[in-house]
Amino acid sequence: MSDTCVPHDDRTTTLLTTFICIGMAISYLPQHLKIIQSKSSEGFSPWFLLLGSTSSASGMLNIIVKQWGIIKCCRVLTPGNCMESTAGIFQLFLQWFLFTFILVLYIIYYPPHLKYVFVSVEDDNHGTRVPLLIKTSLKSENWKLSVVLSWIVFLHFLVTTSITFVLLLTSPSYPSPSPSPRNSQIETWATFLGLTSALLAALQYAPQLVHTYRMKLVGALSIKMMCIQSPGALLMVSSIALRPGTNWSTWLPYAVAGALQATLLTMCIFWHVRQKRLSIDDFGNPLSEEDDLDQGDSPVHVTAGPGAGVPVREAVGDAVQNDVRDEDESGEDTPLLGENGKHAKKGVKGLLNRFKLRR
Incomplete structure (x- = not known):
């Protein structure tokens, strides 16, 4: 083991990864705080959160498989060398955790007035028709959909994680220069995770772009977060591509997501300017x-x-x-x-x- 485990000593890549991890945590903070402070997650598409959470989970598991040999080498490496070698894994883990936390906040702070169906009627009060909104006992379709998709995210993570570690732990020789049926299965699984992550990332922003366009409001989306993350996507892709054992299937999802996020950012800036002109806030409420x-x-x-x-x-x-x-x-x-x-x-x-x- 010690003969094949060579410490990863690339200070440039390590510093870049450290910088990205710190920047990533800082970039997600405005989004988390905006949902918590406004006590509303209105403006998010549940499909966007589903695709983003499953895509980041698949990407994280992909790099775990691709760098499984490096993880095993931590048994003979110093703690410092182990942390340096596995920094890329921590980077994608942090990406998955911070994005999935948005989904958690989305469910917690889902607007109460949107959980149920309201019926609009007119009440004839002394000859004057006054509009009324009557709350029914029926739960809204979007709330029911949000709950179902949240369960899908949880089950996807549970199933893919279980399959990944069953394959890795039942094949002690992986990775190995000599090909074997078991190793071939793991490589196929890693490619599947990478392609799945890339496909989901490519589709991730489509429902959010449509949702934001139809709302014509920024909602709970954080422009500050996107301003930091859109240019930061290039650095993240470069950092992952420079890691040993990774290939295009590992970094491609984040390149696609970065390009689409820049498109969403442009749209949100346009709606924000429009809101100022109409004297309304991000949720469509009058400013005073x-x-x-x-x-x-x-x-x-x-x-x-x-x-x-x-x-x-x-x-x-x-x-x-x-x-x-x-x-x-x-x-x-x-x-x-x-x-x-x-x-x-x-x-x-x-x-x-x-x-x-x-x-």
Whole structure:
């Protein structure tokens, strides 16, 4: 083992990888913080998060297979040489973790007012028709889809990781100069992971580009993150390509993703400029209450049941954030009031405002 394990001593590549890992962590921070601070993940396409998470997982497992011999050499290398040799693996692991964490935040901070179906009706109040939004007990299709796709991401990671380590641990001779059926299976699996990662990365940004174009809003997407990551993709591709044991199947996914992310960044900048012109925020809400009142819109009502409507401008309810079954069991028409009314109010007003913008 010691005869074949030569310490990886390429300071340039190591410094580049270290720089990229630090930059990657910094670049994802604005995106994570934006979702947490705004308490909303609206604006993300669940298909984008599915494809990104599965693509990064496949890419991470691909480099583990390709550098399995280097990992095994850590038994005879010093801790410093081991860390230097496996820095590329840590780089792709960090990429997978930080992106998948966006999916976790997406589910946690999914807008409560978008989890259920609202029906728009008009209430004739003293001869004046007032628009009402009635919350139903039906869960929205997009929320149900988001939950299903999250489970698919989890199962994909579980299955691919299990297959990868079963193949590697049951073939002690891999990698070996002498070909064997077992080694051939592992190489085929590594190529499959690389091609899968490249294909998913190529498709990853398509649903997000369509979703963002249709919304005509930036939403929870972080322009700061994309400004850092788009040019950083070139450095990441170079760092991975310089690693021993890697080939085009390892770095190609990140080259494709970088090009498409630059396209999404351009679109978001365009929508951001448009939002400033229309005096709305990233979620389509008026930047100030005065701006909203100046538009002369009629007060919007939201209700969790017959006769429970109250003006949105006054307050919107905790019922938007509570399970509808709790409301049904109580048998009471409860006004939608609560500590988080301000946030929910913006959500409902944003829905109506975005509807007007798209018209």
